Amino acid sequence: MGTEVFSTEFWKAVAPEAILVIGLVLIFVVPNLGNSKFRIPLTKVQIPWFLGGRRFKFTGSPAIPGMLAAATLFTALGMMVIETIDGKMDTTTVTSGETVLLQIDAFSRFFEIIFLAAILLAVMASLDRIPANTFEGKKTLDELYDNRRQADLYILMLTTAVGMCMVALAQDLFVLFVGLELASLATYVLVAFHKESKAGAEAGVKYFIVGSVASGIGLYGLSLLYLEYGSLQLDVLASDWDGSILATIGLGLVLVGFGFKVSAAPFHFAAPDAYAGANSPVAGILATASKAMGMIGLVRVLLVVALPDVDSDGSAIWLYTLATLSVVTMTWGNLAALGSTNPKRMLAYSSVAHAGYMMAALTAVGAWKWGEIEAPVEYAHAIVAAVLFHLFVLVAFKLGAFLVLGLLEMEGGASRLSALSGLARRDPLIGTAMFVFMLSLAGVPPLAGFMSKFLVVSGIVSASIGDLSGSVSFSDLHWIWWLALAMFINSAISVFYYLRIGVVMFLDVPEEGRRKPLPYGASIRMAIWICLVATIIIGLSGDTLIDMCYRAAESLNLG
């Protein structure tokens, strides 16, 4: 079904995103509502104007922006879940004249759910991490700072959400790029948000500079693609794709831009600094939602646009490039994580490694399509579904791990491994939750992380086998089988550093100054609990989610 921009159907289709924008505007407006009046010049007539003046008691509360943001995200997320959960999701395209701008289908909705879920959890954590101090009486300087920047924080969070949703819906690489930049610029500021600490500002600047260079390169790649084909429409590019030299160079440059977002080696250097300097909830957004945003870009460009016909073998380049990149990324990430004693840096490197796993899965789709493997399109769908599953469950356990660190930051910093020591003794449930997240990241059954790794490896192996049966010899398998082996060896390496956190939490004595119980923080604890329950439930029975991922992958129309 196609609709014109700003028609009635359009508003129906993009209602959740519209709610996000409305919420964004409300956060701008509501805290400014007051009793100001506008006097018509030269008269004594005063018209109530409401913007400014003495704030009303309700709107003057610094807790308003956080509540608004959480409510907005929750509503939008709920609408999307209700829309997709029954599996009868209509595909709606939004056009402007001949140009297809957006497409609302199971695939884009699935990603939007990932984004909004991650940002909602981060917002819930931020309610406690950067609290609004509503109580009466004298406030300290820090508390006043925190109160002053409430609106800024949640405006940035919602802007990130809007930008990411735009990336998910975009059917035109230019629209996609605009959404990407909207989300990126907001995250640059979010990283630098904690300006009292030098690390935060430094991280923000680093992330901004490297990120803008990557975006610039990506944009240059887009311009090359436009030069070659005269359009940036995904379907036009896909049908015209011939793997010419100019287009291949353009594709490579675009990959740099998206590679930065998914923090793939060698474009990952800013990621550990950014994660370590940012607030933990923000770092959690970077590691889950922002990564998923980059992954959309990779899927759209690699699988939708640059999947060549079987007989054009000249452009098989990205198969080998991506395979190499994926192995380098996962190995580099894991080896670097082994040596980092800062838990946030460690999680950042582990996030690099996870990017490598997902890129290996995308490589398998590429191998399928090149005609080297005889297999029906369901195989490709299953692999993409595995990637989607992985991105979804990352929100549960990777973000959960960052939120536990956020809880520790509330009592002063989580940038050393020793900050975690004795956590299981101080608070057994939070310690256990962190241990479960670590085991899940390492891929220990029966947790969600195991299911996702299992599905990704299954996807790769299934693509390497194809529809071979009977007397299969080992040399009949496609070489991407080795990617699966590389992935498992890497996940074996990763156990070292995940387990180290568990040992520190359960064995060591809490360090000086951390003997008291953990700070309370009702909503951050609730967010951690949601993550924990999701990690275990999805691990024990992931069927509903797998089906959802599979439907989302099908709507991508790879065939």
Next chain:
Amino acid sequence: MLVGGLLILVAGLMAFFPSMNSSGETDWISIPLVGFPIVVSCILLAFASQEKRSRKEIIASPIRLFTLCASLIPLAISTALFFDWLILVDWDLMYNEYALEEEYLWIESIGASWHVGMDGLSFPMVWLTTFLVPVTIVMTWNEKHGATYFPLLLMMGGALIGVFVALDLFLFYVFWELTLIPMFFLILKWGGKDRRYAAQKFFIYTFCASVIMLLGLITLYFLQPESSGSGYGTVTGRTFDMTALFTNARSKNAGDSVFLGKDMQNILFAMLMLGFLVKLPAVPFHTWLPDAHVQAPTGGSMLLAGVMLKMGAYGMLRIPIAIFPDALVFYQDIIMAIGLISLVWGAVVCLGQTNLKRMVAYSSVSHMGVILLGIASMQPIGYAAALFMMFAHGIISPMLFAVCGAFKHHYHSMEIGDMRGMARWSPFLAVYMMFAWMASLGLPLLAGFVAELMVLLAYWPAYGWWILLPGFVLAITAAYYLWSMQRTIFEGGDEGQPPESLKGETPPDITLPENIGMIILAVFTVIFGIFPFIALGMMDQWAVALFEGVFITGGI
């Protein structure tokens, strides 16, 4: 406390009312044997973790008593299953037939189901687990931090039973990894001085090997012909069901078409075996075992040596041999060599150990080599022998480690050099030590002897005069055991000098719970030594069925 009591009551009731499956038969495995211990221990752990530290010592005692009762329920059920008390079980099984099968849909999209059942291979191991958990609880009755220690033992038991009853590869792998977690905590929280290192090494070693095994399983999974139907994945079109896989492999191997190419079979066999060999452990993958054992608490060591090592042997007998008999022929000599090297290496290294527990740990490596020899012999009696060795070692080695634990507890040292004249100070401990050592070195009329004799019987037709080598090694075994006894029990007894590690105190004898536990283990060692056919009948039948079902049908 009230809430906790209620939860315990509910969990207890859950065990006594086994659920009914769709065909109206009672489920005896899923809930009473597997689900009940795991769920109860999780509840207890959650309950105990919320208590203040001072309260934890108070609630330790009721929790200990409750875990003991809870662990007796699976024991009662598994014993009843064996003797046909109340529960009628047809143990007369052909190859790939299972008693008490239960199947529930689980993750339909990939064809994984909750499929459990028992046969002559798994039942002895299940009974052994259900038997060892209460014995371990009694033996380590006075362990510190009991509020979390005893539930962990119970959880360990449930996960281990899960490994042995799983008839679905996915389920098997889930339980396989699940056993790591309670053991990791047992070593980490109750271990010796180097527990940090030992716990991580244990976890990482076995995890690394099992991911390679998992890759082998996944590759095998996708090499099945695509199909649809109950148990087959809606997305993948394959199944993880072992029984379907065995049937498929057997019919393919028997007929003209080959199940898989020869090299494919060999590679997959090697990948699966790697996971099992590390768990077993066989030389050269054994280095995690001495560290884990020396650092682990007594209860952890008893379960680790008693049942957890058998997971490796069980896995070998269950999966790769049944699916890739051709590859077994290909690797026969290599497995035999690994078995011999483990046997010799373990025994020789034992001679040089000064730490008693380390010596016992290496003797386990040596005994696991015997199991590999039984497997490599490719004779029905060899398989029965391997299985009986698993069973006998599962009773004897906990006793060895219990003796070591008693040493540690009463003499505050594990060095053989520190203990002198034990017969004078601790006569009971000396008697148990002598008994356990004799059982382990294969004294006739004790369980270990039967297994070793059977392996040698199977070895002769397969390898001829090479039999002298294991025979010689059994003599070394006798040497290191006797030598260590001589040094600890008898030497220096008359001089009346208590060991230095006691700092002048008079060494005590073992406590009543330890006495009870050791007597139980000793009695069963004698029972299975004199009447091996109690257990051997079922094992023999299984071995013959495997031999006919896999090797004769497969034309090997």
